[in-house]
Amino acid sequence: MDFPIFHLDALGNRGLIAVIAVLHVLINHGLAVGMMPLVAAMEWYGHKKQDPRWDRLAYRILFFAFLITTTVGALTGVGIWFSVSLVNPYSIGSLIRVFLWGWFIEWLVFITEVVLILCYFLTWKKKAWGGAGDGIGKTRHIRLGFALGFFSWVTMAIIVSILGFMMDPGNWLSNHTLWEGFTNPVYLPQLAFRTPLALAMAGIIAMTLTLFFTRRDDPFRYQALRSVSLFTLMAAPFVLLGGWWYYSVVPETMVQNLAVSMLTLEFVDWHQTLIWGMAGVTLMIALVAQLGVWKPAWVPRPVLLLTLLGIIWITGHFERVREFVRKPYVIGEYMYANGLRVEDYPLYARDGVLAWATYSTPLTEAEKGAIPAGLDLGRVQDGKDVFMITCSRCHTGTGVNAVRNHFARMFGDQPWSPDLTMGYMEFMHEAQPFMPPFPGNQRELEVLAEYLSTFQTNPAAIAGAQVAGVKLRQPDAGTQTASAEEHQ
Amino acid sequence: MNPQTPVPVDLPLPLPAPVPVLVAVLLIFFLMHIVFINMMIGGAFLTLWYEIKGRTSRKWDNLAHDLAASITVNKSIAVVLGVGPLLAINTLYTTYFYSANALTGDFWISVIPLVAGAFLLTYLHKYLWHKLPWGLHVGVMALVVAIFAFIPLIFLTQITLMLQPERWTEVRGFWDALQLPNLWVRYAHFILSCPAMIGFMMVWAYRRKPEEDIAEIGIPRAELIRTGWRWAFWPSVLQFIVGPLAWLTLPEVPGPTQGVDAVFALSAVAAAIACALIWLDMKAPDAKVGRGFWPAAGAMLLVIAMMVAGRHMYREAAVGEHRLAVAEKTADFVAASKAARDAAASAAEAVE
Numbered sequence: 096m097d098f099p100i101f102h103l104d105a106l107g108n109r110g111l112i113a114v115i116a117v118l119h120v121l122i123n124h125g126l127a128v129g130m131m132p133l134v135a136a137m138e139w140y141g142h143k144k145q146d147p148r149w150d151r152l153a154y155r156i157l158f159f160a161f162l163i164t165t166t167v168g169a170l171t172g173v174g175i176w177f178s179v180s181l182v183n184p185y186s187i188g189s190l191i192r193v194f195l196w197g198w199f200i201e202w203l204v205f206i207t208e209v210v211l212i213l214c215y216f217l218t219w220k221k222k223a224w225g226g227a228g229d230g231i232g233k234t235r236h237i238r239l240g241f242a243l244g245f246f247s248w249v250t251m252a253i254i255v256s257i258l259g260f261m262m263d264p265g266n267w268l269s270n271h272t273l274w275e276g277f278t279n280p281v282y283l284p285q286l287a288f289r290t291p292l293a294l295a296m297a298g299i300i301a302m303t304l305t306l307f308f309t310r311r312d313d314p315f316r317y318q319a320l321r322s323v324s325l326f327t328l329m330a331a332p333f334v335l336l337g338g339w340w341y342y343s344v345v346p347e348t349m350v351q352n353l354a355v356s357m358l359t360l361e362f363v364d365w366h367q368t369l370i371w372g373m374a375g376v377t378l379m380i381a382l383v384a385q386l387g388v389w390k391p392a393w394v395p396r397p398v399l400l401l402t403l404l405g406i407i408w409i410t411g412h413f414e415r416v417r418e419f420v421r422k423p424y425v426i427g428e429y430m431y432a433n434g435l436r437v438e439d440y441p442l443y444a445r446d447g448v449l450a451w452a453t454y455s456t457p458l459t460e461a462e463k464g465a466i467p468a469g470l471d472l473g474r475v476q477d478g479k480d481v482f483m484i485t486c487s488r489c490h491t492g493t494g495v496n497a498v499r500n501h502f503a504r505m506f507g508d509q510p511w512s513p514d515l516t517m518g519y520m521e522f523m524h525e526a527q528p529f530m531p532p533f534p535g536n537q538r539e540l541e542v543l544a545e546y547l548s549t550f551q552t553n554p555a556a557i558a559g560a561q562v563a564g565v566k567l568r569q570p571d572a573g574t575q576t577a578s579a580e581e582h583q
Numbered sequence: 584m585n586p587q588t589p590v591p592v593d594l595p596l597p598l599p600a601p602v603p604v605l606v607a608v609l610l611i612f613f614l615m616h617i618v619f620i621n622m623m624i625g626g627a628f629l630t631l632w633y634e635i636k637g638r639t640s641r642k643w644d645n646l647a648h649d650l651a652a653s654i655t656v657n658k659s660i661a662v663v664l665g666v667g668p669l670l671a672i673n674t675l676y677t678t679y680f681y682s683a684n685a686l687t688g689d690f691w692i693s694v695i696p697l698v699a700g701a702f703l704l705t706y707l708h709k710y711l712w713h714k715l716p717w718g719l720h721v722g723v724m725a726l727v728v729a730i731f732a733f734i735p736l737i738f739l740t741q742i743t744l745m746l747q748p749e750r751w752t753e754v755r756g757f758w759d760a761l762q763l764p765n766l767w768v769r770y771a772h773f774i775l776s777c778p779a780m781i782g783f784m785m786v787w788a789y790r791r792k793p794e795e796d797i798a799e800i801g802i803p804r805a806e807l808i809r810t811g812w813r814w815a816f817w818p819s820v821l822q823f824i825v826g827p828l829a830w831l832t833l834p835e836v837p838g839p840t841q842g843v844d845a846v847f848a849l850s851a852v853a854a855a856i857a858c859a860l861i862w863l864d865m866k867a868p869d870a871k872v873g874r875g876f877w878p879a880a881g882a883m884l885l886v887i888a889m890m891v892a893g894r895h896m897y898r899e900a901a902v903g904e905h906r907l908a909v910a911e912k913t914a915d916f917v918a919a920s921k922a923a924r925d926a927a928a929s930a931a932e933a934v935e
Contacts, residue, residue: 101688166702174695184681195599441927561688
């Protein structure tokens with residue numbers, strides 16, 4: 096990357112994106128895409144039956160959804176942009192140059208969605224919109240609700256194309272057009288999975304909210320629970336069908352990453368257990384929804400809350416898996432997870448990554464202070480720069496997915512000498528296909544190994560550009576040193 | 584160009600749209616976005632002010648309640664309108680914007696939880712009116728105001744830093760970047776525009792509000808309109824001190840700035856006309872006050888449009904030369920990459 100490099104050494108850079116993105120997906124799917132048609136359906140049903148209790152419940156659920164989607168939901172959507180532009184500006188910048196108009200259209204739809212939700216919520220109790228039970232006004236208001244549901248879905252339908260593109264750009268690799276990128280092979284299957292998932296998620300959330308918004312001794316509570324359970328049950332089979340279609344188009348190489356993507360490397364053998372856990376939660380969702388249809392009075396609040404937590408966990412985990420399986424790429428076959436383009440690798444192998452790097456991320460005093468005696472500070476600085484460019488997008492020094500922990504697992508207490516670690520790093524992508532190949536030249540591999548050897552005794556967190564600032568790399572410093580060393 | 588100025592490699596992909604189109608998206612939608620941001624922040628300032636004033640007089644409390652309702656609507660529109668300009672600035676100024684983002688990254692990303700938290704607090708404040716102890720309720724809005732006042736500082740730091748690549752190697756984080764020249768006076772310029780914009784919104788809203796709603800507030804319509812005008816007028820008058828200061832302290836840039844000076848001078852003239860129109864309407868009899876809204880609003884819109892255009896011209900003057908150097912280095916990189924790729928392919932063929 097040729098930007099100043101932002102780095103979070105505790106949470107990890109991927110962790111920052113994950114926290115924001117997963118929160119956004121949960122809110123977007125559960126409270127917007129799935130919930131808006133459900134609320135409109137509840138309003139319609141109440142109007143049809145002339146039962147104001149449905150109207151009251153629908154309004155309360157909408158109130159909750161409105162508060163969350165227009166605050167945390169909207170901001171986490173923007174937050175995905177912010178976090179990705181910090182963590183991997185090369186990938187988001189490239190995506191924008193492909194999908195600008197897709198995003199632009201999505202933005203126009205988003206504006207429509209926000210205007211509609213403002214109108215839908217703020218006019219609910221207005222007389223002209225049927226707040227006093229006026230038939231024509233109410234019908235118009237219900238239509239507004241369904242229009243809102245449709246536009247919420249369209250925003251997701253556009254964004255899912257970009258998510259699919261990152262997994263498999265398809266024909267875009269040979270023909271760089273928006274249309275080729277938009278119609279990538281993963282697009283429709285992923286959309287077919289997310290749509291019913293959003294509806295099912297909204298159903299479970301609405302069931303939970305119903306228990307909070309109605310009284311235990313009110314028979315309407317059970318009537319509402321039964322209807323919402325039915326809605327959830329209807330979506331459930333399509334989640335499975337969509338999931339199967341989606342899984343079938345995930346590129347073969349990515350399927351191989353599934354075991355690691357589900358858990359961290361240390362616990363890779365547990366993935367079978369995890370799959371059973373996920374199946375268990377899915378079954379629990381189906382059973383609770385079935386129970387809601389059959390005996391709504393038997394659905395206790397703790398079980399519903401547990402099911403809700405389960406669906407949140409599954410969705411979050413699904414996003415994690417989706418993010419991980421596309422490794423070693425961040426954009427399939429075009430850009431590696433480190434932000435370096437596949438086609439530039441021969442250049443980096445020839446010149447080194449430092450030769451084309453504008454910035455150096457200086458070692459802080461704390462980092463310098465913990466470097467063992469005998470190491471050349473200039474080479475350690477070069478090593479840090481190589482680390483920042485080639486490793487830091489996914490790895491930290493001391494926090495989540497720390498190199499230190501991986502080395503401790505692999506090499507234990509023996510000294511992490513460059514001789515020991517270089518051999519591993521040079522060929523790690525063959526043993527672990529989710530790792531990008533090391534992009535630099537031999538000297539860079541050596542200085543990286545020297546830098547990483549300090550991790551065994553150095554507890555200092557790695558400082559990114561937001562803390563340490565940046566310095567200009569002297570032009571060709573690394574290459575010149577390499578040439579001099581090779582000459583000797 | 585200063586030899587210590589970093590010249591990075593840009594993304595080796597072409598821009599997805601003609602530059603004038605992207606510029607139009609950036610300027611038009613940014614103008615709309617900033618007006619709603621001004622009204623959102625100004626609405627919070629005034630809500631807090633009138634709620635405190637309303638401790639002794641119910642009518643001001645009613646006015647505060649009425650203004651509080653506008654914050655949550657303005658904030659939704661402001662956020663959604665900000666996405667388009669963000670998209671355009673990402674595309675047009677990739678190197679500059681992302682570099683400034685990274686150099687103050689911890690504060691840049693803190694915008695998200697801070698604003699989300701402030702938005703939730705505005706709802707808490709709105710829906711728990713007279714349901715919380717007075718001090719706590721006012722405290723909630725004071726916290727919102729503090730957050731709303733801090734966020735523009737983060738944005739201004741970003742867009743100031745992005746135009747000064749020669750300083751990228753000097754800056755050590757957000758607090759350090761706050762010392763960039765022109766930043767604080769620009770911040771004052773922005774903060775003053777917030778009550779002015781909510782003043783305009785008050786005049787617009789209280790001209791058309793139904794009689795029963797006006798009666799509920801307990802302040803005569805003409806007085807409400809004049810209150811709005813006062814908020815629009817006095818901060819705008821102060822801008823005749825702060826605005827020229829912001830203009831004169833703009834850092835020297837490599838490109839020509841005569842056009843920038845001309846546009847800013849014209850905007851000062853338009854601002855004077857807008858202030859005169861506000862003054863005239865404010866002094867009109869009760870039955871006629873507010874009728875001069877549209878001419879004054881039109882003049883003020885012209886002022887903002889010229890500010891936005893002038894800022895864009897300055898931005899181009901600041902980065903134009905640097906952008907050419909970046910394009911040259913990017914072309915070198917692409918050519919070197921192709922040569923290395925071809926050489927690697929030939930070597931592989933030779934081995935086979």
